[in-house]
Amino acid sequence: MRYLTTNMSECINGVLKGARRLPISALVEITLERTVHYFRVRAIKGQKMLQNNQLWTDFACKMFISWQQKAVEHTITKYSHAQQSASVVTRRQNRHGMITHVVKIANRECSCGKYNQFGIPCSHAQKVCGAYNISAASMVKDYYDLMAYNNTYSKHFEPVQSEDYWDDPNFQLVHDPTIRTVTRPGRN
Structure with missing residues (x-):
């Protein structure tokens, strides 16, 4: 018998395929864009399955x-x-x-x-x-x-405005010097 695992990590890897070595802002954008596309395609597929009177996926x-x-x-x-x-x-x-x-x-x-x-x-x-x-x-x-399938993919996403229109945060980020990252020996 095979191992019982979820395929969530494989799913996310598939969504983010080709997005390696990008700047973090581009990575966030592409993650949102591809996730929205992923959900939209499956929501449409779920509606078609319902129209065909299928019981399950x-x-x-x-x-x-x-x-x-x-x-x-x-x-x-x-x-x-x-x-x-x-x-x-x-x-x-x-x-x-x-x-x-x-x-x-x-x-x-x-x-x-x-x-x-x-x-x-x-x-x-x-x-x-x-x-x-x-x-x-x-x-x-x-x-x-199919109701469970459609409930999973029926959620909607809100578009993100340009950064120029974002509210200014009411706080200042302060670096905590007590938190240090562990580095390998011999590296600065």
């Missing part, structure tokens, strides 16, 4: 459908109706397959780890959902819902 729809198609080839053995647990055996393909996974729908877990990683029921969980007459769609995590 494109990523979630693609994963759900892909795993739904794979679930047809699995075989299932039910174990506990109370826990809605079962073992699922995958079909053999290219030296892979014939692997048994344990699924516990009541606990929302599968031994393959994909449901915990992605928040979308894997093919094994979807097969077990079908066997117990449970809607696999109801198990997709809420953060893939």
